Amino acid sequence: MPLFKPNFQNGLAVPGGVEIGFTDGDVINYLNVDNNDNKYVSAEKALENSDVYSVIYQLSSDLATSKLNANKKQSQAMIDNPTNNWSNSHAFWQSVFAQLLLGGEAFIYRWRNVNGNDMRWEYLRPSQVTIYALEDFSGVYYNASFDSPLVGYKEAIPANDMIHFRMMSQNGGATGISPLSALSNEFKIKDNSNKLTLNALTQSVLSPGILKMDMGLLNDKTRAAASRKFMQQINDSNGGPIVLDNLSDYSPLEVKNDVSKLLAQTDWTGTQIAKVYGVPDSVLNGQGDQQSSLNMIGGEYAKALMRFANSITSELSNKLGAKVSIDLKPALDPLNNDFASNIQLLSQYGTLSPEQAQWLLKNSGYLPEDMPEYVAPAEPPSAGGKEES
Numbered sequence: 500m501p502l503f504k505p506n507f508q509n510g511l512a513v514p515g516g517v518e519i520g521f522t523d524g525d526v527i528n529y530l531n532v533d534n535n536d537n538k539y540v541s542a543e544k545a546l547e548n549s550d551v552y553s554v555i556y557q558l559s560s561d562l563a564t565s566k567l568n569a570n571k572k573q574s575q576a577m578i579d580n581p582t583n584n585w586s587n588s589h590a591f592w593q594s595v596f597a598q599l600l601l602g603g604e605a606f607i608y609r610w611r612n613v614n615g616n617d618m619r620w621e622y623l624r625p626s627q628v629t630i631y632a633l634e635d636f637s638g639v640y641y642n643a644s645f646d647s648p649l650v651g652y653k654e655a656i657p658a659n660d661m662i663h664f665r666m667m668s669q670n671g672g673a674t675g676i677s678p679l680s681a682l683s684n685e686f687k688i689k690d691n692s693n694k695l696t697l698n699a700l701t702q703s704v705l706s707p708g709i710l711k712m713d714m715g716l717l718n719d720k721t722r723a724a725a726s727r728k729f730m731q732q733i734n735d736s737n738g739g740p741i742v743l744d745n746l747s748d749y750s751p752l753e754v755k756n757d758v759s760k761l762l763a764q765t766d767w768t769g770t771q772i773a774k775v776y777g778v779p780d781s782v783l784n785g786q787g788d789q790q791s792s793l794n795m796i797g798g799e800y801a802k803a804l805m806r807f808a809n810s811i812t813s814e815l816s817n818k819l820g821a822k823v824s825i826d827l828k829p830a831l832d833p834l835n836n837d838f839a840s841n842i843q844l845l846s847q848y849g850t851l852s853p854e855q856a857q858w859l860l861k862n863s864g865y866l867p868e869d870m871p872e873y874v875a876p877a878e879p880p881s882a883g884g885k886e887e888s
Contacts, residue, residue: 545601545679550769554776559597561804561830562811563589571821573616578815578823581607581620595622599664600776600807603675607662608643609818620662621645628661630674639673662818666810678775685771777803801831839865 545551569575582591599605606623629642641656641663665675733741773780779799808825815823832838842859845851851859860866 563593564830566826603677
């Protein structure tokens with residue numbers, strides 16, 4: 500038994516042998532015991548940010564909508580129905596991909612029979628898994644705690660029994676790094692900006708307006724009574740105009756320009772989040788680059804999807820012993836409009852014949868299968884007729 504066993508932890512080990520996952524809110528109490536600033540960003544806290552939720556939801560949903568293809572029937576069957584009756588395929592894969600995008604890692608345990616064939620796959624939270632290096636650093640193994648009390652805690656799980664997705668790594672790919680770690684300063688700025696904006700708004704619109712009354716000196720009680728009577732008139736008018744006499748003048752307050760600038764600055768963190776995940780600003784409903792066309796934006800988004808997809812297909816190919824690829828078209832072109840436009844261009848340039856174009860469109864579901872086949876028009880007879888010998 501070696502004295503030193505390298506441990507790649509995905510959680511925080513605390514006294515008593517307990518490990519708290521980095522997605523657990525309680526980890527803050529240990530990382531920030533003295534209320535000092537730290538650079539940890541929890542996934543739970545990050546999802547409270549609408550921009551993070553938006554980009555994670557869209558990317559994970561599009562990855563789950565894309566089609567994973569394996570060249571082995573058994574592997575394809577597990578990909579299409581990984582959990583049997585626990586969940587549907589789309590919900591399962593979206594959950595896995597969302598965890599990958601949030602934490603830089605995602606885990607699936609392979610329940611297999613005595614023959615080594617997969618029976619079902621179980622999603623494990625990063626807080627349930629601890630990674631260890633083998634003695635000679637030739638591989639890794641896992642300890643994992645399962646939600647089912649019938650399973651409990653499993654030790655020394657071989658690497659082949661665990662599908663371990665990970666993104667960018669600092670240890671040769673043994674573990675992944677969360678993209679949220681690059682947004683720690685942005686979240687602090689966002690929180691401080693929100694507090695400043697709320698304070699400015701409160702001070703700017705604390706009162707709806709100013710009511711001036713040319714009645715000489717009034718005591719506090721008389722002023723308060725006049726204000727209440729004026730507000731009652733506004734409420735009773737049911738949206739109609741306010742009627743004042745010559746002795747009264749009302750001026751509504753407007754939001755100051757400085758406060759409007761503060762509100763406009765809240766889009767800055769959305770741009771930073773889009774940059775970290777490599778997607779165009781328009782994915783977060785921002786204006787993005789006004790010079791970019793829709794095709795350019797779609798192309799950049801497709802590149803971002805493929806970056807994440809490569810880490811998925813590579814791990815599945817390695818663990819399943821099959822060649823796994825991904826088709827992004829169901830997510831990027833759900834109505835096949837771009838596909839039909841490309842087929843049309845290829846037909847115009849003579850790369851595809853009309854019969855081939857029709858076959859491709861039928862095969863993709865763009866055209867109904869019972870549509871009559873294309874029949875090329877007959878060539879007209881020559882004007883001079885048949886030459887005599």
